[in-house]
Amino acid sequence: MTSGGLPRSRSIDSRSYGLSPSKAVTSDLSARKRRSSRGRDEPGSFALTKVTSNSIKELPRGTKPIRFIGEGAANAVFEIQVPVTDESATQFKGLLLRVAKVPQRGQKSTYDYLFQQSFFEKSILPVLGKYAVHQEMVGLRHHDIFEEMNNLLASLDVKRKKKFRGSFIGESEFGLLVEDMTAKDSDHFTVEFKPKWLAQSPSAPANAIRCRQCALELRYFITNPSGDRSLPIDKPCPLTLCDDGGAASAASPFRLAPGLATSPAREYIAKRLVNITKQPIMKELRRQQMLHDTTGPLTADPKDANFALAMTIRDCTCFAQISLRPSVEIEEGPLKLRFGDLDWKNPANKISHWRGLEAALINDGFYTANRIQFRGDYYNVPTLCALEMSSDCRPPATSVLQVDEEGKPQRQTRSVSAQGVHYIRTADVDEFAHRLLALKDRAVTTQSR
Numbered sequence: 001m002t003s004g005g006l007p008r009s010r011s012i013d014s015r016s017y018g019l020s021p022s023k024a025v026t027s028d029l030s031a032r033k034r035r036s037s038r039g040r041d042e043p044g045s046f047a048l049t050k051v052t053s054n055s056i057k058e059l060p061r062g063t064k065p066i067r068f069i070g071e072g073a074a075n076a077v078f079e080i081q082v083p084v085t086d087e088s089a090t091q092f093k094g095l096l097l098r099v100a101k102v103p104q105r106g107q108k109s110t111y112d113y114l115f116q117q118s119f120f121e122k123s124i125l126p127v128l129g130k131y132a133v134h135q136e137m138v139g140l141r142h143h144d145i146f147e148e149m150n151n152l153l154a155s156l157d158v159k160r161k162k163k164f165r166g167s168f169i170g171e172s173e174f175g176l177l178v179e180d181m182t183a184k185d186s187d188h189f190t191v192e193f194k195p196k197w198l199a200q201s202p203s204a205p206a207n208a209i210r211c212r213q214c215a216l217e218l219r220y221f222i223t224n225p226s227g228d229r230s231l232p233i234d235k236p237c238p239l240t241l242c243d244d245g246g247a248a249s250a251a252s253p254f255r256l257a258p259g260l261a262t263s264p265a266r267e268y269i270a271k272r273l274v275n276i277t278k279q280p281i282m283k284e285l286r287r288q289q290m291l292h293d294t295t296g297p298l299t300a301d302p303k304d305a306n307f308a309l310a311m312t313i314r315d316c317t318c319f320a321q322i323s324l325r326p327s328v329e330i331e332e333g334p335l336k337l338r339f340g341d342l343d344w345k346n347p348a349n350k351i352s353h354w355r356g357l358e359a360a361l362i363n364d365g366f367y368t369a370n371r372i373q374f375r376g377d378y379y380n381v382p383t384l385c386a387l388e389m390s391s392d393c394r395p396p397a398t399s400v401l402q403v404d405e406e407g408k409p410q411r412q413t414r415s416v417s418a419q420g421v422h423y424i425r426t427a428d429v430d431e432f433a434h435r436l437l438a439l440k441d442r443a444v445t446t447q448s449r
C-alpha cells in the first residue's frame, strides 16, 4: 500500500529532508528545528533521516471522520470517508487516520510527524518488515477534519475511558494513514494486545519469580486498582507468547482476548489464539527486543538509540486478524498479524521514569513476592506468570507484600522489613479489596490466616 503519484501530493526531497515545493512544509521544518533547539522534541542520537516515501498524499477536502476506532494516551484513530467523487478516493481505501491528541481542545499538536515517520522507515521497518502496520504521512493543512474529529470526540466523551475524557485532537500539518486492522466483516474478528517484554528484563533480580510485565501488572493491581484496568490474569504473561512449551497454566489463550472466552465458537477461537504464539514473528520480536537492550533500564544509556528502539518494540500493539470460518482466508491464510503503535519515545524525557519504575519493581518486591497480606489475611499473588509456574522457579522463603491504605502512616520507615515484608500502599483500598475477592471467587488466589 504505497502512495502513488497522486495529482494532489507533496513530494519529498531527500537532500533537505524537506518537502518540495510546498512552502507550508518548509515552515514546518523550521518550526521543527526551533523546537529541537529548545530541546523539546530533540531526537537524541537519531539524526533526522529522509522519509523515503516518494510523496505525501493530501487528504481531499470534504473527507469526514465517520467512526471513532480507538484511542490511547497520545493518539486517536478514525475511519474516514473521502468524497466518492474525488479522483483519489481509492488511494485511501483500507486506511485509517491516526492523529495525535492534546490535553485541551484548541491546542496545537507538538507530535513530530516527520520525525516519527522517518524513525518508522529507518528503524522499525528493518526490524519488523511486512509485520509493521503500514503507515504513511498525510497532509492535513487547515483541514476541517480536525473540527469534525473533535466534535465526534466531544459527542462520545462520556463513553471514553475516564482518563482520556476531555482530551482532543491537536491541529497540525500532517496526520498518519495506517493500515486498517479492524475486522472487515462478520466472518472475521481482530484481537488486539500488547506483547510487552517478551523476555525477562536484563536488570530484574536473579531471584525474580515473575517477569517484568507481570511484576508491573502486580504493581498496578495493588497501588492503583481501577475499574478501567484489566486484571493481571486477563492480560497475557509475555513469556507465554513465543510458544516455548512453558507453563501451560499461564498460557491460557483467552488471556489474549478475555471477551471471547464465552463465545459459542470458543474452541475454534482458542486454536486460532494459540496459533498467534506459533508465528515465527513473535520469536523474532523477542530476539529484537533482547538484541537492542542488553542491560535493562537501570543502567541503560539514554543516548543509545538501540535502547530507545527496544522500548518502542516492547510497547507496540499486536493486531491479529482472524477468520472465523476456516474456509474464509485473509491474504496470508486464516491469520494476519501486524504490529502498530510504534512511536519513538524520547529517552531524555523518559529515562528517569523507566529507571524509577524498574527500581520500584525491584525494591518493593514486585518481582519476588509470593504472598499478599491484607487486613490480617494472606493471599497468593494473583499474577499467573510463566516464570512463577516453571519448575526451576525458586521463590524466596518469605516475601510478603503487606497492603495498606494510602495516607495511613507506614509502620516502617523503609519499605521492606528484615523479615522480607514490603509495605505497599494502595490508592483505593475498597477497590483493592473488591478485586482481591473477585480473584478468590475465580480461584486465582486463596486466602489463609
Ligand SMILES: Nc1ncnc2c1ncn2[C@@H]1O[C@H](COP(=O)(O)OP(=O)(O)OP(=O)(O)O)[C@@H](O)[C@H]1O
Binding pocket: 069, 070, 071, 072, 073, 074, 075, 076, 077, 096, 098, 133, 178, 179, 180, 181, 182, 192, 317, 319, 340, 341
Ligand atoms: N491500524 C489500526 N487498525 C485498527 N485499529 C487501530 C489501528 N491503530 C490503532 N487502532 C486502535 O486505536 C487505538 C489507539 O491507537 P494507538 O495505539 O495508536 O494510540 P496510542 O495513544 O499511541 O496508544 P498508547 O497509549 O498505547 O501508546 C488502539 O488501541 C486500537 O484499538
Ligand SMILES: [Mg+2]
Binding pocket: 072, 074, 341, 342, 343
Ligand atoms: Mg503509542
Ligand SMILES: [Zn+2]
Binding pocket: 210, 211, 212, 213, 214, 215, 237, 238, 239, 384, 385, 386, 387
Ligand atoms: Zn509473566
